[in-house]
Amino acid sequence: MERRRFLQIAGGSAAGALSLGGWLLQSDAPEAPAESRQVAGFCELCFWKCGIHATVENGRVVKVEGHPEHPLSRGRLCPRGNAGTGALYDPDRLKRPLIRVGGRGSERFREASWEEALSLIAARMQAIKARYGPEAMALFTHGHGGSFFSHLLKAYGSPNVAAPSYAQCRGPREVGFQLTFGTGIGSPENTDIANSRFLVLIGSHLGENMHNTQVQEFAEALRKGARLAVVDPRFSTAAGKADWYLPIKPGTDIALLMAWANVLITEELYDKAYVEKYGEGFEPFRQAIAADTPEWAAGITEIPAGTIRAVAREMARQKPNVLIHPGRHVTWYGDDTQRSRAIAILNGLLGSWGRPGGFYFPSGATVPKYPVPEYPKPARGTADGSGSRYPLADETLASGLCDATITGAPYRAKGWIVYGTNLLQSLPDPRRTLKAIQQLELLVVVDVLPVEIAGYADVVLPEATYLERYDDLYAGTFREPFVALRQPAVAPLYDSKPGWWIARELGHKLGLAAYFPWNNIEEYLDRRLKGMNSSLAEMKKKGVITYAAQDLYLGPDHKFDTPSGKVEFYSALLAQAGFDPVPRYRPQAEGPPGYKRLIFGRSPLHTFGRTTNNRVLASVVRENEAWISTSAAAELGIRNGERIRLVNQEGIRSNTVRAKVTKRIRPDCVYLVHGFGHKAPKMRAAHGRGASDSDLVSSFAVDPIMGGTGMFVNFVKVEREA
Ligand code: MGD
Ligand code: SF4
Numbered sequence: 001m002e003r004r005r006f007l008q009i010a011g012g013s014a015a016g017a018l019s020l021g022g023w024l025l026q027s028d029a030p031e032a033p034a035e036s037r038q039v040a041g042f043c044e045l046c047f048w049k050c051g052i053h054a055t056v057e058n059g060r061v062v063k064v065e066g067h068p069e070h071p072l073s074r075g076r077l078c079p080r081g082n083a084g085t086g087a088l089y090d091p092d093r094l095k096r097p098l099i100r101v102g103g104r105g106s107e108r109f110r111e112a113s114w115e116e117a118l119s120l121i122a123a124r125m126q127a128i129k130a131r132y133g134p135e136a137m138a139l140f141t142h143g144h145g146g147s148f149f150s151h152l153l154k155a156y157g158s159p160n161v162a163a164p165s166y167a168q169c170r171g172p173r174e175v176g177f178q179l180t181f182g183t184g185i186g187s188p189e190n191t192d193i194a195n196s197r198f199l200v201l202i203g204s205h206l207g208e209n210m211h212n213t214q215v216q217e218f219a220e221a222l223r224k225g226a227r228l229a230v231v232d233p234r235f236s237t238a239a240g241k242a243d244w245y246l247p248i249k250p251g252t253d254i255a256l257l258m259a260w261a262n263v264l265i266t267e268e269l270y271d272k273a274y275v276e277k278y279g280e281g282f283e284p285f286r287q288a289i290a291a292d293t294p295e296w297a298a299g300i301t302e303i304p305a306g307t308i309r310a311v312a313r314e315m316a317r318q319k320p321n322v323l324i325h326p327g328r329h330v331t332w333y334g335d336d337t338q339r340s341r342a343i344a345i346l347n348g349l350l351g352s353w354g355r356p357g358g359f360y361f362p363s364g365a366t367v368p369k370y371p372v373p374e375y376p377k378p379a380r381g382t383a384d385g386s387g388s389r390y391p392l393a394d395e396t397l398a399s400g401l402c403d404a405t406i407t408g409a410p411y412r413a414k415g416w417i418v419y420g421t422n423l424l425q426s427l428p429d430p431r432r433t434l435k436a437i438q439q440l441e442l443l444v445v446v447d448v449l450p451v452e453i454a455g456y457a458d459v460v461l462p463e464a465t466y467l468e469r470y471d472d473l474y475a476g477t478f479r480e481p482f483v484a485l486r487q488p489a490v491a492p493l494y495d496s497k498p499g500w501w502i503a504r505e506l507g508h509k510l511g512l513a514a515y516f517p518w519n520n521i522e523e524y525l526d527r528r529l530k531g532m533n534s535s536l537a538e539m540k541k542k543g544v545i546t547y548a549a550q551d552l553y554l555g556p557d558h559k560f561d562t563p564s565g566k567v568e569f570y571s572a573l574l575a576q577a578g579f580d581p582v583p584r585y586r587p588q589a590e591g592p593p594g595y596k597r598l599i600f601g602r603s604p605l606h607t608f609g610r611t612t613n614n615r616v617l618a619s620v621v622r623e624n625e626a627w628i629s630t631s632a633a634a635e636l637g638i639r640n641g642e643r644i645r646l647v648n649q650e651g652i653r654s655n656t657v658r659a660k661v662t663k664r665i666r667p668d669c670v671y672l673v674h675g676f677g678h679k680a681p682k683m684r685a686a687h688g689r690g691a692s693d694s695d696l697v698s699s700f701a702v703d704p705i706m707g708g709t710g711m712f713v714n715f716v717k718v719e720r721e722a
Contacts, residue, residue, distance in 0.1 A: 033057035039489040040067055040543020042474060044143060044466035045080040045087065045614075046607040047165065048072060048188065048211045049474055051544050052081065054467055054489035061085055061467055061489050070544045071213075071478055072188060078210045079605050079617070086616030087465055088493070092684055093448055094462035095494035104437060104456045107681060114497065114505070117459050122509035124442040124458075125156065128415045134158045135380045137442075138401045138413040142421035144486070145463065147472045148503035149419045149446070154375040155507065155515035159382045160413060162396035164426040167708050173330045175392050175706045176340025179571050181353050182561030185326050186362065188478055192552075193217035193325075196357040198318035200229045200311070202253055202343065204327040205236035210604040211328075227318070229311050231256065233599065234627065234671050235664035244311050247666055250597050250712060251333050251588035252301040257342035258289050258585060259297030260312045264349050265289070269316035271351030278560065279348065281570025281581075288570070288582040300585065319350040321357030329602075333588055334701025334710035337392070341571075342583040348567045354554030363550040364477035368531030370524055372515050383411055390707030391577050397707045399427055405436035415442035419499070420463075424452040425609045425675065425692065428700040428709045446502060449613055450682035462496040464488075469498035470521040473528060482546040483532070485525070485539040500524075579705055591715030592649055596632065596670045598714045600693040609675040612686040623690030625660035627671035628718060633661040636718055646670060646716040648696045656721050657691035670716050 036057045042049045043064075051070020055063040064084035066073035073081075097117035102108025112120075128136050134157030139149055142163050150161050166174075174184035185191075193199065194217040206218050222228065222241060229244040230236060231253065239245045248256060264270040265286050275282055294305035294312075301308075315322050324346050330336050344353075352358025384400025386393035393400075402423075405413045416437075424430045430452075437443060437456050445457040454460045463469075471486040492498065504516040518524035526536040534545060562568045575581040591597060605621045606612055626646060628638060638644060640661035646654040655677050665671055677692025701710035 035059065039487060040540075041466065041486045041489065042067075042070070042484050042543075043077065043081045043084065044145070045084060045611060046211070047143065048213070049144060049476070049484070050077055050081055050212045051484055052077065052084070053543075054084065056489050059490060061088055064467075067543055069542070069546070070484065071480055071482055071546055072476070073212055074216065076212065076216065078212045078215070079620075080210065080607060080611055081212065083611070083614055083616035084467055086614035087448070087611070088467045088490075090449065090613060090615065092450065092613055092682055093465075093494065093496070094450055094454070094460060095496065096462060097495070098460040100458050105434075107455045109460065114495070117461060118502070118505050118509055121442070121444055121459055122506060125415060125510060128441060129156070132412070132414050133379060134376075135160060135378050135383065136412065136414040137417070138162070138383070138405070138415070139417045139419065140164070140398055140401070140421050140423060141419040142426075143419070144474060145466070145469070145471050145499035146419045148500045149417060151515065152503045152507050152512070153417070155372075155512045156510060157376045157378055159378045159380075160384070160396065160401055162384060162398040162401050164398045164421055164423070166395040167393075167397040167399045167706075168331055168426055168428070168711075169329050171331070171393065171395065171397075171706055172336035172703055172708045173326050173328070173340040175337045175394070177326060177344045178394070179337075179341055179392070179562070179574065180344035180348060180568055186477060188213060188476070189326065189328070190359050190362045191323055191325060192357050192360045193323060194220045195321060196221050196226050196323040197321040198227045198229075198314055198323070200231070200315070200322070200324045201238055202231045202325065202327060203332070204325050205232065205238055205601055206325075207237040208604050209328065209602045227314060229314070233666045233669050234601075236601075244307065246303045246307060246311070249300070249302045249666070250599060250669060252585065254335065254339050254342050254583050255292070255297040255300040255585040256303060256308065257339070257346055258292040258583065259294045259308050260315065261342075261346055261349055262289050262292045263294060263309055263312035264316060264346075267313070267316075269313065270349040271319050274320065274351030275349065275567075278558070278567045280562070280564040280566035280568050281572070285345070285569035285582050288584075292585075300587075315350055320352045320355040322350045322352050323347075323358050324350070324352070331703070331708040332710050332712040334703050334708075334713070335586065336703050336708050336710055337705040338580060338583040345569055345583070348569060353567065354558065356553060360479060360552040361550070362477045362479065363481050365475050365481040365483050365532070365547055367473055367475050367483055367528050370518065370528055372517065380411060383413060385707055390703070390705065393706040398423075399709050400707055402427055402433055402436045405439050406432070412439060414440060415444075416440055417444045417446065418453055418457075419446045422447075422451040422453050422609050425694040428694075428697045428711050430694060431698065446499065448496070450680055451609065452678065452680045455680060461502055462494065463502070464492035464496040464498045468492040468496070470500060470525065471498070472500070473525065479552060480546050480549045482544055483534075483539075484544040485536075487540055574705070577705075588713070595649060595715035595717050596668055597712065598646070598648070598672070598693065598696055598716045599669050599712050600672045600674045603673045606673065606675055609678060609686070612675050612678060612689065613683045615685055618685045618689075623658070624673040624676040625658045626691060626718070627660045627662055627665045629665050629667040629669075630661055630663050632667045632718075633659065636720070638718065638720060643721040645719045645721060646691060646696060647719055648698060649715045650698045652696055652698055653719075654691035654696055655688060659718070670718065
């Protein structure tokens with residue numbers, strides 16, 4: 001009952017919740033099982049890592065539910081989390097190690113033993129080290145289980161470890177907020193949604209973008225009467241709950257944000273005490289945006305000046321319990337650090353950073369490390385351009401490593417280990433990724449499914465799923481610090497192995513045994529847990545330990561971790577590096593005549609491509625649809641539900657996809673949910689279902705500040721399928 005109420009907020013999920021619930025009931029246990037137990041852990045169907053309880057009956061996981069004491073789940077999961085059995089019992093899973101026997105991408109492999117597969121990888125890694133240096137090995141990793149592979153690469157001597165969640169997702173947001181408040185946002189976001197009195201969502205479709213805790217808090221805030229403004233070219237599910245819906249022209253958000261700042265300043269509505277006490281560079285900021293009036297912004301954004309003013313005044317009325325949400329997937333146009341900074345500055349003017357209903361200060365528990373030797377110091381820095389070409393990037397850029405592999409500048413990666421990330425869907429322009437792969441002497445893919453990137457690997461290693469393995473501890477940073485354990489609910493199916501085991505075996509074969517001194521993961525976890533007065537035995541029972549919250553909100557003597565120690569409205573650091581010290585709007589290129597801007601987002605039932613083959617979820621949402629406005633469809637003679645193709649500005653054609661003809665999108669855009677249109681033939685449930693936005697992203701705009709890849713810069717025309 002509770003779950004159903006929670007799900008009502010998700011787009012199109014009221015029906016989904018019923019049928020998903022129905023599926024779960026049908027697949028639930030036989031009557032009176034001989035064995036029934038609950039195993040605590042945390043979810044891996046997205047990267048939020050909610051606490052779970054898996055019910056195991058007669059050796060099978062029959063149900064996955066929210067852990068009641070885990071602060072991220074509070075007893076509930078999102079629909080994907082509930083569908084964990086669909087990942088575990090996916091009949092298309094990788095079952096045994098595979099060694100390629102045909103050309104790259106031919107999908108021709110032979111089965112191999114773990115011994116043979118790992119020996120082959122170790123021999124090639126040693127050859128790469130001898131010939132090009134250890135830095136020529138790169139790791140692409142996404143997901144909690146990747147931590148042991150990061151450890152392996154660092155012990156081997158390479159600094160090149162990257163996740164697409166930075167340069168392809170939240171990186172610009174982190175840098176924009178660091179520049180302003182000295183701290184990034186992190187994950188889970190430190191947004192105090194539950195206590196917010198006015199929430200402004202800018203292209204952040206909470207409810208469709210389903211992060212469990214945030215959505216629970218969102219529902220709570222609305223129940224308590226919070227007001228809501230949604231800025232989106234598409235009328236999202238959240239927009240349906242909004243007091244103000246602003247259908248903005250794509251790519252113009254900086255103009256809107258600066259116009260809001262302009263109203264707050266010219267009408268003297270900002271939090272003066274906060275700005276005086278904590279702010280730096282307010283006067284040059286005020287001068288820089290003096291001409292950014294609502295009337296100016298109206299001509300750019302296509303939002304009436306009166307609406308811009310009304311929303312700014314409401315922000316002021318509710319300050320400081322206001323949250324201009326920072327979003328998560330923010331790599332849109334290449335000016336994304338500046339847009340994120342504009343959002344940060346607006347929050348600064350409203351005094352919401354460090355205030356209830358704005359942003360709280362999270363804290364994390366410290367778990368002592370297992371002692372290992374120091375990592376060798378790499379002779380060369382990372383190859384991706386972070387800190388050099390992109391001066392303010394503070395994590396490695398996955399796209400930058402791909403570029404270096406193609407160009408050889410500053411040096412080429414010759415071997416890739418790809419853990420839990422389908423680079424042919426996650427990096428922009430899959431043709432570019434394939435070009436990089438042609439340069440490699442070794443490509444290892446560690447995955448649970450035969451995804452696209454696995455088809456190009458020299459060696460494919462089948463990992464056990466999150467319900468079959470231990471991983472490293474998760475020391476979460478949240479309102480209350482916590483430490484969570486992942487443990488196997490059932491033994492690994494087939495010949496799959498946990499990541500920790502694979503990394504350790506490989507470490508031993510590479511002569512790095514000193515970095516893996518534990519005999520097994522239980523010994524490793526127990527030692528770490530004993531260092532914090534717990535034990536593996538205790539954690540296996542509880543699954544999570546929480547600690548008292550620290551100071552959540554701003555104290556009188558707070559120092560910000562910026563160069564000035566204050567909230568920086570004007571950034572001298574950006575000015576020194578040759579960038580705008582105050583965010584400035586610059587127009588985006590328009591598409592060719594007859595083309596519409598391609599934008600994309602998420603479904604509440606899927607996480608990128610990782611869940612599209614999950615039969616439980618695919619039984620509710622099997623493919624994506626191309627959203628086209630009613631007026632644009634009428635011009636083209638397209639009916640709702642008709643199969644169409646999208647063709648981008650470079651002539652790249654999508655699979656056929658069903659048209660969703662709707663008034664809920666601007667006529668100048670087409671919208672897709674990301675993660676569909678799989679080409680991998682062995683993913684039988686997902687293959688050929690819907691259209692792949694990744695394929696159509698043949699252009700991208702690189703953020704000059706931190707190297708993020710803006711992907712909303714492609715245009716499509718719509719073709720009717722004969
Ligand atoms: P997923 O699509 O979830 O994420 O891109 P990815 O990091 O590729 O693919 C995860 C892979 O992990 C899948 O191959 C899955 O089978 C595998 N996997 C699942 N569970 C496990 C496990 O337990 N162990 C192992 N070893 N593998 C596992 C996401 C990235 O894509 C991100 S974060 C964003 S925000 C961007 N979004 C985005 C977009 O919206 N549009 C376009 N065009 N590109 C995008 N790229 C980015
Ligand atoms: Fe799992 Fe959903 Fe939580 Fe993500 S938000 S970790 S999919 S339950």
